[in-house]
Amino acid sequence: MNSNRRQFATTAAGLAGAAATWSVIRRRHGLDARKARSRVAILSAECYSDALETLLLGALRDFGLNIRGRSVLLKPNLVEHLPGAPVNTNPKLIGAAATCFLRLGASRVVVGEGPGHERDTEMVVSETGLEQELGDREITFVDLNRDELVRAGTKADYSGLGRLWLPKTVLGADFIVSMPKIKTHHWAGVTLSLKNMFGIVPGMKYGWPKNTLHWHGIHESILDICATVPVDFVIADGIEAMEGNGPLQGQLRRLGRIVLANDPVAADATCARLMGIDPRLIFHIAEAGRFLGNMDQNRIAMLGEGLPPNTEPFRVLPQFQNLQIRA
Amino acid sequence: MRGRELVLELRRRELPQGGWSFGDSSQPSVEATTLAILASAAEFPEVPAHSLRFLLSVQRGDGSWPAFKGDDDGSWTTALAAVALSRVGDDSRVREKATGWLVDTKGREAHWLWRWKFKTADAQAGIDPDKYGWPWMPGANSWVIPTAFAVIALKQFSACTPSEEADRRIRTGIAMLLDRACVGGGWNAGNCVVYGSPLKPHIEATAAALMAMQDEPRSPMIMRSVDWLRGQTANLRAVSSLAWSILCLFLFGTPVDDLKSRLAAHAAEVSRIQNNSTLAIAALALQCGETIHPFALIR
Numbered sequence: 089m090n091s092n093r094r095q096f097a098t099t100a101a102g103l104a105g106a107a108a109t110w111s112v113i114r115r116r117h118g119l120d121a122r123k124a125r126s127r128v129a130i131l132s133a134e135c136y137s138d139a140l141e142t143l144l145l146g147a148l149r150d151f152g153l154n155i156r157g158r159s160v161l162l163k164p165n166l167v168e169h170l171p172g173a174p175v176n177t178n179p180k181l182i183g184a185a186a187t188c189f190l191r192l193g194a195s196r197v198v199v200g201e202g203p204g205h206e207r208d209t210e211m212v213v214s215e216t217g218l219e220q221e222l223g224d225r226e227i228t229f230v231d232l233n234r235d236e237l238v239r240a241g242t243k244a245d246y247s248g249l250g251r252l253w254l255p256k257t258v259l260g261a262d263f264i265v266s267m268p269k270i271k272t273h274h275w276a277g278v279t280l281s282l283k284n285m286f287g288i289v290p291g292m293k294y295g296w297p298k299n300t301l302h303w304h305g306i307h308e309s310i311l312d313i314c315a316t317v318p319v320d321f322v323i324a325d326g327i328e329a330m331e332g333n334g335p336l337q338g339q340l341r342r343l344g345r346i347v348l349a350n351d352p353v354a355a356d357a358t359c360a361r362l363m364g365i366d367p368r369l370i371f372h373i374a375e376a377g378r379f380l381g382n383m384d385q386n387r388i389a390m391l392g393e394g395l396p397p398n399t400e401p402f403r404v405l406p407q408f409q410n411l412q413i414r415a
Numbered sequence: 416m417r418g419r420e421l422v423l424e425l426r427r428r429e430l431p432q433g434g435w436s437f438g439d440s441s442q443p444s445v446e447a448t449t450l451a452i453l454a455s456a457a458e459f460p461e462v463p464a465h466s467l468r469f470l471l472s473v474q475r476g477d478g479s480w481p482a483f484k485g486d487d488d489g490s491w492t493t494a495l496a497a498v499a500l501s502r503v504g505d506d507s508r509v510r511e512k513a514t515g516w517l518v519d520t521k522g523r524e525a526h527w528l529w530r531w532k533f534k535t536a537d538a539q540a541g542i543d544p545d546k547y548g549w550p551w552m553p554g555a556n557s558w559v560i561p562t563a564f565a566v567i568a569l570k571q572f573s574a575c576t577p578s579e580e581a582d583r584r585i586r587t588g589i590a591m592l593l594d595r596a597c598v599g600g601g602w603n604a605g606n607c608v609v610y611g612s613p614l615k616p617h618i619e620a621t622a623a624a625l626m627a628m629q630d631e632p633r634s635p636m637i638m639r640s641v642d643w644l645r646g647q648t649a650n651l652r653a654v655s656s657l658a659w660s661i662l663c664l665f666l667f668g669t670p671v672d673d674l675k676s677r678l679a680a681h682a683a684e685v686s687r688i689q690n691n692s693t694l695a696i697a698a699l700a701l702q703c704g705e706t707i708h709p710f711a712l713i714r
Contacts, residue, residue, distance in 0.1 A: 168615075170615060205617070206617055207620075207655075208617075208618065208619055208653050208655045210653055210690065211655070211656050214652065231438070234438060234690060235437075235440065237483065239485075253486070292482050293483070293486060293490075294552065295551025295552060296558070297558075300551075300555045303523065333609070333612055336614070337609065337610075337614075
């Protein structure tokens with residue numbers, strides 16, 4: 089009897105160990121979207137002015153993007169209007185980007201976002217000043233929380249979701265530009281171009297907030313979303329960034345930078361370094377560096393100015409102090 | 416702009432198969448459909464049969480409604496559907512099944528394991544997980560808006576068909592709403608404090624939570640929340656949030672005629688309101704005081 093029990097316990101332990109090992113080594117993605125070398129530009133800008141358009145257009149031309157005749161979706165980060173807090177991608181930058189892509193030959197530019205907390209999207213768009221900005225430029229805004237939905241199989245399997253309902257506007261766009269606000273995040277460490285794609289997930293299916301995805305793992309969901317809906321380009325708003333208890337309750341940090349990249353992983357790795365945070369310690373960035381883009385600096389070509397030599401690290405919550413780059 | 420004109424516009428926008436999408440898509444949304452049925456019922460003696468037929472056709476076998484046609488899961492819209500069916504006088508077993516699903520559906524933190532986790536590892540969320548409500552969809556936490564509408568649906572149903580189970584869920588739901596109230600009154604999506612920093616209340620969540628508590632004792636917290644909401648309306652221009660505020664404040668005895676005039680002015684250019692749920696809730700708010708309030712509770 090004792091021998092049988094021992095045998096059972098040994099077998100059970102063996103099976104549990106094998107399952108654990110398998111879960112670690114199993115292949116979670118079947119694609120490799122990494123470029124031989126990604127390109128990143130860090131632009132200096134002290135404020136949100138009309139001059140952004142000229143600055144942005146010049147920098148975009150340096151990337152030699154093939155936009156002609158293609159539909160472009162700009163995906164900013166709009167959460168809610170908190171006056172004075174650098175929560176949302178600035179409307180001036182969004183408007184400038186829309187005009188730039190039209191000038192580069194895009195057939196159509198739309199701005200789409202599905203705010204994660206505030207259900208009154210029209211109020212968010214109006215109060216943040218985006219409605220005025222887009223109206224002046226005759227650019228359409230699409231509420232991704234309430235767009236027509238299509239079910240898509242995820243192209244990676246970190247979260248176990250398997251399939252996601254996604255907005256038709258997103259799946260139908262030829263060229264997707266993630267436009268995050270550079271911020272710390274109290275759960276994910278940072279919120280940059282990859283995390284920003286959480287906003288394409290529709291509230292009408294997943295709720296406000298999209299809490300089902302939290303239960304499947306924030307980092308894991310980010311990886312599955314970004315594998316399924318590849319980001320073609322990044323324009324990250326770091327003119328006024330957020331440090332501390334982001335993404336809503338942190339403090340203003342005047343970084344004075346816009347980060348452009350043709351690779352979301354390279355963009356996020358660079359933004360994290362600007363923030364004084366080691367991107368290798370942010371799970372979704374590190375893991376995305378294995379198949380979605382380049383994280384290593386030796387595979388990133390910097391256009392124009394490089395990373396500043398001395399940056400005061402962003403303040404972070406105590407549980408994230410281990411993420412800070414040590415001198 | 417009067418409520419009738421908005422309802423006529425809504426009727427023009429109904430999909431050929433019945434039901435309404437949020438915008439210009441052909442995918443019917445249960446939220447938009449139920450609000451449009453409520454708005455229609457407030458303005459005309461009868462709701463078109465094909466609208467109701469559509470709503471009934473998408474009810475799932477377990478009594479719940481999905482968020483939209485084609486979705487495989489039950490969702491928070493079950494509460495809205497129950498309210499809509501209550502308003503149009505449906506007395507079939509459909510509503511009974513819907514409320515049965517609501518009684519059985521809980522936020523994920525109701526499970527002992529997650530309750531323990533929220534009390535230990537996730538204490539920074541600042542919630543008491545013993546007080547749980549309803550999720551947007553099964554498998555997620557309780558949130559304020561789904562909880563508020565589930566409480567309203569159960570209170571409306573149990574006014575005529577009382578049950579201990581429904582009453583127990585109503586009490587737990589109310590306790591959850593009171594637990595998650597923001598520091599100075601009002602409600603955010605679900606939490607009131609994260610890592611020691613208070614969150615700002617939201618208008619729609621506050622209006623929904625207050626409507627769910629319209630027949631509860633007027634505690635200082637409830638009255639602070641009413642005051643907060645009233646204060647927010649001073650410069651509010653967004654049609655949906657203004658409409659929810661009117662529907663809520665009316666139930667708390669606040670005069671809403673001026674707010675209705677402002678809403679009528681903001682909603683005048685009806686073609687600019689692309690979201691059909693916004694159009695429907697604006698129609699309901701403009702009808703407020705002139706017809707049966709869809710979220711009123713008689714206990």
